[in-house]
C-alpha cells in the first residue's frame with residue numbers, strides 16, 4: 377500500500393458508486409489544476425492543488441508521499457478490462473490465417489479447432505506455465521492503463537483443468553500487481569468428449585464443478601449461443617450458479633440473436649457481453665434490469681462482424697462497458713487504445729461515454745463500482761496519467777497508447793517517461 381500525491385493534474389472522472397446509464401454516461405467531472413492524495417492505497421483527497429501544506433496536514437497524518445507533478449496532463453481512473461480470457465495455453469495463429477483465407481470462426485470450431493484446440497493446449501500446460509503466459513499479458517495491460525482485469529477460466533472444460541485455470545488466476549491475483557477478478561466459465565464450449573451430449577456436460581458442471589469452485593470464482597459465465605449452450609441449457613446452468621451465490625455474466629447474442637440478453641436480464645445478471653445481434657427486447661430488458669452491456673469491439677473487428685449497436689443501447693438507457701475480450705482465438709488483442717478508437721469511430725460513442733465505459737461501468741461489470749472506476753475519496757488509488765492535457769487525444773491518436781503512468785493502489789506500476797534509454 378502506497379502513499380502518493382499528484383498535483384497540477386486535469387482530473388477527468390465519472391462520479392458515483394454504480395454504473396452510469398444512458399445519458400448519464402456523458403457526465404464527467406473535470407477539475408483543472410487538480411490534486412489527488414492517496415494514502416495506504418486509498419484516495420483521501422481530490423480537489424485543488426493548493427495549498428499543499430494544508431492538504432498534507434489534513435489528510436497525510438504525518439506520512440511521507442511520493443509526489444508527481446502532472447504538469448496539466450489528464451488523470452483518469454484506472455481502466456477496468458471487465459472481460460478477458462487472458463489465461464490459456466498455446467496460440468492459434470494458424471486459424472487466424474485460415475480466417476484470413478475465408479473460413480468462418482464457427483466452421484473452424486465445428487471441425488474441432490477453435491476453443492477446443494486451446495483446450496487441448498491448456499490441459500497440457502502446468503499452472504506455472506499458465507501464470508507466466510498470462511503475466512506477460514497483464515504487464516502489457518498495465519502499460520495501457522488497466523488496473524483491474526477480469527479473467528475467465530473455460531479452456532479446461534473438465535474438473536481438474538478448470539481447477540488448474542482457477543489456481544493460475546488466483547496466483548495472478550496474489551501478485552497484487554493489478555486487481556484480478558476471477559470468473560468460472562466451464563460452459564465456454566462443449567468439450568470433444570461430450571460432443572452431442574450437451575445436457576450431460578451441463579449436469580457435470582452443475583454437480584461437480586459449480587459447488588467446488590464457489591470460493592475460487594466470483595462470477596459464472598456461459599457462452600449462450602446456437603449450437604453451443606442454447607437458452608434452456610443456459611437457464612438451467614445459470615440458475616444453479618445463482619443459487620450457489622455466483623454473480624452472473626453471459627456471452628450473449630454474439631453470433632445469432634438467441635435471446636441471451638433477455639435471459640441475462642431475467643436472471644439478474646451483472647453483465648451481458650458481446651451483443652452484436654441483440655434484439656430490441658433484449659436492449660429494453662437490460663436497460664430495465666440494470667444489466668451492464670459489455671461491448672467488445674476488438675472481437676467484432678477481428679472477426680469482420682458488424683459492431684454492437686452501442687448508440688442504440690445508450691440511447692435506450694443501458695449502461696455500456698467496453699472491454700477487450702483478449703483471447704487466443706476470436707480476438708488476440710488486449711489493445712485499450714484500439715478499443716477506444718473503434719468505439720468512437722465505428723460505434724458512435726462519444727469520448728466521454730468511452731471513458732465512462734472503461735472506468736465506472738467496467739468496475740460495475742466486475743461488481744466493484746464501490747471501490748473502483750472513479751477518482752473520489754474512499755476509492756482505491758487506481759489512476760492513469762495520460763501524455764496529454766485533453767481526453768480528445770484518446771481516439772485521435774488512433775490505436776496508439778496515450779498512457780504515461782499507471783498507478784495501482786497508489787503505486788506506480790508503469791511509467792513510460794522512464795521506458796526509453798539512449
Ligand code: NIG
Pocket residue numbers: 461490491494599627630675701703704705706707
Ligand atoms: O469471447 N465467444 C466465445 N468465447 C471467446 C472466444 C474464445 C476463443 O475463440 O478461444 C469470446 O470471443
Ligand code: FE
Pocket residue numbers: 459460461627701703
Ligand atoms: Fe469472451
